[in-house]
Amino acid sequence: MLAMILLLLMPIQSHSQTPGQQVYIGVTFYKVNPGKSEAYTNLVRSHAHRVVEQSVRNGDLLGWYFYQVLMSPEMENKYDYVVVTVSSKFNDLVDNPVSMKDRYAKAISGAREMNWESYNSKLLEFRSIVKYEVYAHRAGIDPKTPVSKYVQIDYMKPLPGKTAEYIKTEREIFYPIHQERIKLGALTDWGLYEKILPFTANSENDFVTANFFENLKSLLDPKYEEAFNYIPNNSNYIIMSERVDQVRKMVRSDIWKLIDHVDQSTIK
Known part of the structure; x- marks a missing residue:
């Protein structure tokens, strides 16, 4: 399992949220320097984990998820790790009033502990930040x-003028299909997320969908058509697929593996 939260990243699984609560997700993409992957993941697990744990315990964050990128077609701005930070506080994901240095000092102190300067120096030695994005959870x-x-992670781009129709398609067509896929064992959960920041007129994607699963064999047998056939009053699967292609373009797809996480399920 993998990702390093703001101190970073995900899930993108919005666990620990309450019904009706708007959830936002900060996603930080990292490039690790050659030969530094093991040292970086060890540092995240031993120190970033504790910093985030206190933030979750205090209610400042809902969750933190550290992912390793197993596969991505992204080559121009390549990244190896992702940290997903889940919060109900949009402002804190954009401009947190509490500095990372202060959060570190509150969580980790003592003569035998690594001080902030040494910790930050190691982070700079091990990795660099490729980009940071903020999403709003729209369906799950x-x-x-x-x-x-x-x-x-599927990166989605609605066709011009088709954003509302695209969201409707995800909620009314794919949502029940994913429910059936879960019953069939091909999926454990699913979510739709809209990119809020940064805004650019020529953004690669405006949404992402997240398909969660436990076994990589789900990539070989996602059971889309089988799940679709279980839905009452469905139309032809091919017709449905063509309708989807008329409202959005799937830009690309990543596969992430969870390395570490902190949320209410891990807090003792």
Whole structure:
């Protein structure tokens, strides 16, 4: 399992949220320097984890998820790790009034502990930040689902003038299909997220969907058509697929593996 939260990243699984609560997700993409992956993940697990744990315990964050990128077609701005930070406080994901240095000092102190300067120096030595994005959670199946080992992130771009229709398609067509896929064992959870920041007129994607699963075999047998056939009063699967292609373009797809996480399920 993997991702390093703001101190970073995900799930993108919005666990620990309450019904009706708007959830936002900060996603930080990292490039690790050659030969530094093991040292970086160890540092995240031993120090970033504790900093985030206190933030979750204090109610400042809902969750933090550290992912390793197993596969991505992104080559121009390549990244190896992702940290997903889940919060109901949009402002804190954009301009947190409490500095990372102060959060570190509150969580980790003592003569035998690594001080902030040394910790930050190691982070700079091990990795660099590729980009940071903020998303709003728009749809999901079950926020109480246990955290999954893998997630497939599909980057979506609605066609011009088709944003509202695209969201409707995800909620009314794909949502019930994903529910059936869960019953068939191909999926554990699913979510739809809209990109809020940064805004650019030629953004690569405006939405992402997250397909959570426990076994990589789900990539070989996602059971879309089988799940669709279980839905009452459905139309032909091919017709449905063509309708989807008329409202959005799937830009690309990543596969992430969860390395570490902190949320209410891990707080003792």
